[in-house]
Amino acid sequence: MHKPAITQVAIDTTIAARWSGRAYDAKKSVSHAQLIALLEAARWAPSCFGDEPWRFVVWNKASSPEAWQQAFDCLVPGNQAWVIDAPVLLLTCADTLFGHNQKPNRFAQYDTGAAAENLCLQAANMGLMAHQMGGFDADLAREKFNIPAQYTAMAMISVGYPADISTLSGDTLARETAARTRKPLAQLFFDASWGQGVKDVI
Amino acid sequence: MHKPAITQVAIDTTIAARWSGRAYDAKKSVSHAQLIALLEAARWAPSCFGDEPWRFVVWNKASSPEAWQQAFDCLVPGNQAWVIDAPVLLLTCADTLFGHNQKPNRFAQYDTGAAAENLCLQAANMGLMAHQMGGFDADLAREKFNIPAQYTAMAMISVGYPADISTLSGDTLARETAARTRKPLAQLFFDASWGQGVKDVI
Numbered sequence: 001m002h003k004p005a006i007t008q009v010a011i012d013t014t015i016a017a018r019w020s021g022r023a024y025d026a027k028k029s030v031s032h033a034q035l036i037a038l039l040e041a042a043r044w045a046p047s048c049f050g051d052e053p054w055r056f057v058v059w060n061k062a063s064s065p066e067a068w069q070q071a072f073d074c075l076v077p078g079n080q081a082w083v084i085d086a087p088v089l090l091l092t093c094a095d096t097l098f099g100h101n102q103k104p105n106r107f108a109q110y111d112t113g114a115a116a117e118n119l120c121l122q123a124a125n126m127g128l129m130a131h132q133m134g135g136f137d138a139d140l141a142r143e144k145f146n147i148p149a150q151y152t153a154m155a156m157i158s159v160g161y162p163a164d165i166s167t168l169s170g171d172t173l174a175r176e177t178a179a180r181t182r183k184p185l186a187q188l189f190f191d192a193s194w195g196q197g198v199k200d201v202i
Numbered sequence: 203m204h205k206p207a208i209t210q211v212a213i214d215t216t217i218a219a220r221w222s223g224r225a226y227d228a229k230k231s232v233s234h235a236q237l238i239a240l241l242e243a244a245r246w247a248p249s250c251f252g253d254e255p256w257r258f259v260v261w262n263k264a265s266s267p268e269a270w271q272q273a274f275d276c277l278v279p280g281n282q283a284w285v286i287d288a289p290v291l292l293l294t295c296a297d298t299l300f301g302h303n304q305k306p307n308r309f310a311q312y313d314t315g316a317a318a319e320n321l322c323l324q325a326a327n328m329g330l331m332a333h334q335m336g337g338f339d340a341d342l343a344r345e346k347f348n349i350p351a352q353y354t355a356m357a358m359i360s361v362g363y364p365a366d367i368s369t370l371s372g373d374t375l376a377r378e379t380a381a382r383t384r385k386p387l388a389q390l391f392f393d394a395s396w397g398q399g400v401k402d403v404i
Contacts, residue, residue, distance in 0.1 A: 007242040009235050012327040014214055015243050015320055033211050036403045039391045040209040041217050043384050045319060048336040048357075052385050057392045058400060067394040094312075107336050110296075110356050113315030117247060118217055121323070125214040134250040134309050145396050154312050155250075182245050183254050189241045190259045192269040194347050198260060201238045 001165055003180050008201045018124040020131040022176050025163035026085035029062045034126060035088065038159065041122030045115040048107035053095040054115040055151055061087045070144050075156060076135040082172050083133075086158035091141055092116045093151040112154055119157065129162045203367055205382050210403045220326040222333040224378050227365035228287035231264045236328055237290065240361065243324030247317040250309035255297040256317040257353055263289045272346050277358060278337040284374050285335075288360035293343055294318045295353040314356055321359065331364045 001023065005016040035058060047053060061068040071089045072080065083089070092115070094108040116132060123130035138153040147153060165176050186197025203225065207218040237260060249255060261270040273291045274282065285291070294317070296310040318334060325332035340355040349355060367378050388399025 005242070005246040007239075007246070009239045009242065011239050011243045011246075012216055012324055014216065015246060015324060015327075018246075018248075020248050032401070033403050036387070036400070037209075037211045037213050039387055039400060040207070040211065041213045043387060043390065044207040044209070044213075044217060044220075046220075046222050046322065046334055048334075050383075052390060055390055055392065055396075057394070057396060059394055064394040107357070109311040110315035110318070113309075113312035114319035116312070117316035117319045120248065122214055122217060125217075132248055132250075147396055155309070181252075185238070185241055185245060188245065188254060188257055190257065192259070192261055192266040194257075194259060194349055198238070198241060199234070201235050 001162065001176065005180065008185070014121050014125045018121055019180060021129050021162055022082040022131065022172050023163045023165045023168050024082070024085035024087070024129070024158065024160040026087070028161040029087045030060065030128065030159060034128065035060065037126065038119045038122050041118040042115040045111065045118045047111040047114070048105065049098060049100065051095070051099055051105060051111070053105055053108040054112040055093045055095065056119075057091045057093075057145060059089045071141070071156070074136045074141045074144065075133065076137075079133050079135045082168065083158045085163065085167070086160040088159040090119075090157040090159065091145070092154045092157065093147060094154055095151055097150055109152065109154060116155060116157065123159055127161065128159055130157050130159045132157050203364065203378065207382065210387070216323050216327045220323055221382060223331045223364055224284040224333065224374050225365045225367045225370050226284070226287035226289070226331070226360065226362040228289070230363040231289045232262065232330065232361060236330065237262065239328065240321045240324050244317040244321040247313065247320045249313040249316070250307065251300060251302065253297070253301055253307060253313070255307055255310040256314040257295045257297065258321075259293045259295075259347060261291045273343070273358070276338045276343045276346065277335065278339075281335050281337045284370065285360045287365065287369070288362040290361040292321075292359040292361065293347070294356045294359065295349060296356055297353055299352055311354065311356060318357060318359065325361055329363065330361055332359055332361045334359050
């Protein structure tokens with residue numbers, strides 16, 4: 001299903017095409033070269049002091065089915081309902097300390113969000129669909145996968161080929177077919193002073 | 203200057219092309235339609251609960267020179283040295299509270315980083331160059347622009363057309379011409395368990 005962003009002026013087609021769908025094709029796996037492309041995209045995100053504070057764990061159902069299942073078990077039931085068909089899961093983590101001086105990095109989560117977005121865009125570029133989720137048990141993931149305390153678990157991401165929406169039902173289907181929405185530009189983006197919304201393109 | 207990312211496999215050309223250069227063409231301004239394209243790209247980033255926690259303030263030197271100067275004054279001298287030629291400045295802020303229940307949003311900075319990355323990619327897509335900076339006085343920016351306490355100031359971003367590197371000198375020129383580097387993939391991205399680096403594409 002394609003649900004491109006509706007914008008006042010044309011934007012990058014990959015950014016417009018990316019969206020967080022739920023219908024995955026359980027029969028199509030993601031190749032190792034595709035995985036590396038996803039990670040290369042994340043790797044080349046910008047970061048404060050070039051710290052690259054992101055760490056991602058990747059679980060590929062095809063090569064590591066047991067570990068994939070353990071990662072899946074960390075998700076809340078509402079996400080498990082549709083993630084079950086996704087061949088790849090990831091967990092993004094942010095390094096709380098700068099590498100060069102071991103002091104707190106206040107940009108760690110911000111920069112990790114950028115890297116994750118690059119990954120999602122690269123997925124869209126390759127005809128894959130990536131969906132980030134905050135709905136998982138971060139403590140359980142830390143315990144299962146021995147994530148050091150220095151790293152904050154941020155989001156899980158499902159990746160795979162999109163399937164026909166007929167594979168979904170109920171609430172998940174309703175969310176899949178609902179129109180994508182965003183707040184008006186002027187509510188989020190201000191011109192020269194806080195609260196003064198930018199003017200639309202006429 | 204073009205310094206595309208060097209990757210094991212091909213990635214999205216916009217993601218590969220984006221980089222944080224410093225040589226701006228002071229004579230070329232950014233149009234309102236281009237600004238809206240940058241903001242539309244940011245607007246369509248994903249966010250937890252669809253909260254869209256990002257707020258951006260935009261200062262366009264062409265239309266608001268005094269406010270642009272006030273924003274510029276918040277930067278550290280090392281950034282001012284080259285930002286002086288950038289026609290547009292932005293400040294990204296993260297809403298610390300969810301809109302639907304006013305509880306802390308632990309994904310606010312992460313999601314704001316994604317929106318900012320979309321903006322930087324859209325700049326690259328249009329032949330503009332965006333450069334994010336952590337080096338600014340966030341307290342001063344809050345005071346000058348009346349940013350409410352609920353929002354955390356994250357990064358400033360310069361945007362404009364790239365110029366020939368002959369406009370730079372000294373340390374700034376050296377940084378501009380240095381090769382772009384990233385840590386090895388296996389150091390940041392793990393296969394199935396923490397610390398087990400992903401294998402390269404052979």
